[in-house]
Amino acid sequence: MQDDLAADGTAAAPIVDPAHARPHATAEEYRSAVAQARRAAAAYYAGEQTLLDDAEYDALYARIVVSEREHPQWRADDSPTAVVGTPGGDIEHSTPMLSIGNVFDTEGLHDWAAKLDKALGRPVTRYTVEPKIDGLAIAVRYVEGRLTLIATRGDGYTGEDVTSQARLIAGLPTRLSAPVTIEIRGEVYMTDADFAMGCDLRLAHGEPVFANPRSAAAGSLRAQRVYDVPLSFMAYAATGLPDEHAHSHSTAIAHLAALGVATTAESSAGLTVCADIDEVTTAVAALGARRGDLGFGIDGVVIKADLAADQAQAGYSTRAPRWGIAHKFPADTRTTTLLRIDVQVGRTGVITPVAVLEPVQVGGVVVTSATLHNFADLQRRDVRAGDTVYVRRAGDVIPEITGAVHDARPADAEPYTPPVTCPRCGGDIDRSNQRWRCARGRACGEKATLLYFTSRDAMDIEGLGEKILDALLAAGHITDAADLYALDVPTLAAMDRLGTVSATNLVNSIAATKARPLSRVLTGLGIRMTGRTLSRRIARHFGTMDAILAAALAEWEQVDGIGTERAAVISAELAEVAPLIAKLAAHGVNMTEPTGPAAATDDTATAGSALPLRRPDGTPMTVVVTGSVPGLTRNQGNEAVEELGGKSSGSVSARTDFVVVGDGAGSKATKAADLGLPILDADKFAQLLTAHRAGDHDTATAILATVTPTPPR
Structure with a gap:
């Protein structure tokens, strides 16, 4: 493996693109790398404990590729560049289940498209973009509408019969809606919710937790257990379709959905049809931005020439179709060393174990600490200082430890002992709930x-x-x-x-x-599972503290961003601080929001002027403020968005209406440019706020008219 360091001395992200990798120095190093890759691939496809995380495997593979390119005489027969998957099984595939090539950036994607155009002698007619599910590939045969066989990919030519596990797989019906004979290909995977449930089931039966959702799905598909772990399926291809449904990939997927099979098109990620590679680039960036919100793991995006005629003309290489490519995302699960376990005590007395880690890049971000959830979970998972641990970071969520590589545990690693008294005040600990809390x-x-x-x-x-x-x-x-x-x-x-x-x-x-307005009081109370933005939203929704304290759980769920679990926590927290609220009110502290509840629903501000950041249907635009806005603090910039009728967001995604960019803007501005989102200069945003407060509608409208999309980078 390449042992590279970032400029600050922390571990850099592994080089996973062969275009930037360096070859092995000797044939012996190359052969050792091939053997390591084959062992890791065998464990990966078998669903066993992960030997290498995705980034480490991709970096190893990249060096093998470039070594074989520069020293073709070294190439081994069992090289991962020549062999797909693992040794096969008893089931012969009707057509080979090949792998797919990878690119790692926009430049690589454009290079692939240019080669495809050259192979066709003309531009590709259109493309499809769909999620690359992080699961286990299978082939499913139906005869006259009845499911008769499920086989794993295996070595791409023969696979293993796992038909007996069909009952576990959601999205894969035992009978189709029409009596057709067809073979469907797709991925068996585990949703985030089912992964958590599967880990709990494993622990309850005295088994170690799964390493990650992908290995959990692969292992569960093969295992015969006394308990069932839920799995899901998503189709991405089929053979044996009637001609009217087989002329394009998009129509084929639509037909599979009509037959009752779960498909990439129906998922929360969706399938996008694009006219050219620039539209593809935008769709890839948009799906990457939503990666953490999908509810299941993806490790990239698959781009295909949509028309069957284009695919047939482009053909295949020895191991992959030329008409398709995977744009890989940075790995969202990595392995690193757990240095120690610290304990934090929050403002509300909640006591939380926190993992201090050897720095590692996960999802493009250097991670040095991660949540361990709670002490009961920590002990069940048996995570110890010195362990090699799996660190997961999907999208922008807080990094978490999903498990440890127990086979790599140091001999002197001691089981973790939770605190017996509050680490901050030395008082008793309330252990009645999963999340421990200081009794005070x-x-x-x-x-x-x-x-x-x-x-x-x-x-x-x-x-x-x-x-x-x-x-x-x-x-x-x-x-x-x-x-x-x-x-x-x-x-x-x-x-x-x-x-x-x-x-x-x-x-x-x-x-x-x-x-001060009610939203400031709510923020100052430090209610769990709220923050500045949500406190403003709550205050504007209810208008008064009396209405907030009297709200039923169902009413809480009407507030944007509050679901059942969060509603219950916020309601309980407010009940706990009700005496303090009453005491504040008795001292004359304001308990109303000046704009009242109408600000969340009406199209007019308190002065009766139209809100500039409302759409014609009255819904708020989503706006991200990054960098400094003249005359405003960062928080005041977010408050200004809401004063103008918009919804302030802390992250840029394809659903963002526009981004306010000021001095000192960083990655959010870059991401906005990558997505081709509209941009408004911070100076003009400040002028917009001034015009709105003065009731100058014409100036406000003219300023908003300058918000124009930027071409994707």
């Missing part, structure tokens, strides 16, 4: 809670810093946020280094925050 709850972290309440993004109390809070807590003058509003000048002036003038200024500063 919020009182355990009163300082952290108060710092958050007084911070710029919450109540923004000027002049009240950490040292003054420490002194107030030590003197017993305050125990919660409401006590701040009871402070007077004599009390503060008697404290060290304050005096009458400073005390008077601080009392006035605290009193001024009583007029």
Whole structure:
């Protein structure tokens, strides 16, 4: 393996593209790499514990490719460049189940398209773009509409009979909607939810958790167990279709869906038909941006020439079709070393184990820590310091440890011992729920809670810093946020280094925050599973604190971004802090949102002017602000989006209406350019806000008219 380092000394992402890989120095190194690749592939296709993560395998494969290119005399008969999958089985495939070539960036995708155009002697008629499911390829035969055989890919020519496991696979009916004889090909995979359920089932039966969803699906398809692990299927091809359904890939997939089979077109990822390679590039970027929201794992996107005539003319190489290619994404599961397990105590007293990791690039981001969920889960999974662990990061979610490579465990690795008392205050721990919590709850972290309440993004109390809070807590003058509003000048002036003038200024500063909007109060309370953006959304939806406290769970679920689980947590948290809320209100702290609930649904602002960031149907545009906006903090920029009637988002995706780009913009601006999203300069955004507040509709409309799409990069 290449042992490359990033500029900061952390482990760099493995070089997975043969165009950038270096060859092996000797034939012996090459043969060793081939043997390692074959062992890893055997474990991969068998669904056993992963020997190499995807990025490591792709990097190994890339070096084998470039070594064979420069030293063709070295090429081994069992090279992974010549052999697909693993040794076959007893079932001979009707046509070979070949692999598919890979590209790793837009340049590689355009190069492939140019070669395909050259092979055809003309441009490709059109393309399809669909998810590359991270699962196990199978062939499924139906005779007169009845399922008769399921076979694994095997070596591409013969596979293993796994028909007995058909009952486990959702999306693969035992009888089609028409009595046709057909062979369907696709992927057996495990959804994120089913992977979690499968791990729980394994643990309940005394077995180690799965390494990842892909190996879980492959192993479960072959295993005969006393319990059933749920699997899913998605079709991507078929043979034996009638001519009227076989003239293109897109029509073939549509026909399979009509027969009752789950297909890539019906999935949350969808199948996109594109007129040219530029549209393909946009579709690939859009699917990559949604990768973490699909509910199942994909490791790339598959691009195909749509028309059967184009496919037939392009033909095949020895191991892959020339008319199709996979655009691989950065691996979202990697292996690294768990250095130690730390314990964090949150503002609300929740105690969480956190993995400190040897830095590793996962999904294009350097990860140094990851969540271990809770102590019960940590002990069930038997993860220890020193272990080689699987780190998963799908999309923009928080990295998590999904398991450990127990065969690689150091001999001196000790089982983890959870804390017996709260690490912060030394008090008792409430273990009645999966997520442990200090028995003192919020009182355990009163300082952290108060710092958050007084911070710029919450109540923004000027002049009240950490040292003054420490002194107030030590003197017993305050125990919660409401006590701040009871402070007077004599009390503060008697404290060290304050005096009458400073005390008077601080009392006035605290009193001024009583007029802050409800959304700021909600933010300052630090309710679990909320944040600044969601607190604003809640405040604008309900309008008053009384309405919030009286809301039933069903009403909570009407707020954008709040589902059943989050609604229950937020409701319980609010009930817990209700006495504090009452105490704040008694001190005169505002408990209403100035714009009221109408701001979330009406097309007019409080002054009666139209909201610029509303669509004609009244729904809000999704806007991302990146970089600095003149005259506004980052949080105020997001608040401005909502004041203008839009929905502020922290991540760029194909569903983003436009991106506000200011000085210091980083990866979000780059991603917006890659997706070809509309861009608005931050100066113009500030002018838009000013015009809206002045009721100058014409100027606001003219500014929005300058928001134009940028060509994808």
